[in-house]
Amino acid sequence: MSDIWKRCTVVALIGVAAFLLWWMHPEENKVIPQCLVLKHTGFYCSGCGSLRAIHFLLQGEFSNAWTMNPLTVLLLPGLFILAGAELIFNRHDISTRIRPAYLWALIVIFILFGILRNLPVYPFTLLAPH
Numbered sequence: 644m645s646d647i648w649k650r651c652t653v654v655a656l657i658g659v660a661a662f663l664l665w666w667m668h669p670e671e672n673k674v675i676p677q678c679l680v681l682k683h684t685g686f687y688c689s690g691c692g693s694l695r696a697i698h699f700l701l702q703g704e705f706s707n708a709w710t711m712n713p714l715t716v717l718l719l720p721g722l723f724i725l726a727g728a729e730l731i732f733n734r735h736d737i738s739t740r741i742r743p744a745y746l747w748a749l750i751v752i753f754i755l756f757g758i759l760r761n762l763p764v765y766p767f768t769l770l771a772p773h
Contacts (some may be wrong), residue, residue: 665701669694689714689757692772710773714756 669675680688692711699708700716708716760770 661701664694664698667698669698686761687757687771689753689760691760695772710769712772713770714752 667675675694678688678691680686681691690712693715696708696711696715697719699705699711700719705716756770759767762768
C-alpha cells in the first residue's frame with residue numbers, strides 16, 4: 644500500500660471514529676468500556692471523562708466538555724497539530740522533534756492532574772468528571 648493510501652486510511656478511520664463519538668453518547672452506549680482504573684480502584688485517572696469531553700466538543704458544548712476533563716480540552720489542539728504534522732510532512736521521528744523536557748513535563752502534568760482530581764477538597768473536586 645502506498646504511503647498516500649495509508650495516510651488517507653488513517654484520516655478516514657479518525658473521521659469515522661469522530662462521527663461515531665459525535666453520534667453516540669459514551670455514557671449511554673454499553674459498547675464503550677468503563678475506565679479500568681476507576682472500575683478497580685474507585686479513583687479517577689488523568690483520562691477519565693475524556694471520551695465524554697470529546698463527545699461534547701464534537702457537539703459544540705464546550706462548557707460540558709470542560710467539566711468532563713479539562714486536561715483533554717487543553718491538550719487536544721496540540722495533539723491535532725502533532726498528528727497533522729505527521730500526516731502532512733510524513734515525519735516519523737517524533738522523538739527528535741519533541742524535546743525530552745516537554746515529555747517529562749507532560750508526564751508530571753498527567754500525574755499531578757490524576758492526583759489533584761481525586762482530592763475531596765474544593766476546588767479540586769471541580770477536576771473530577773461531573
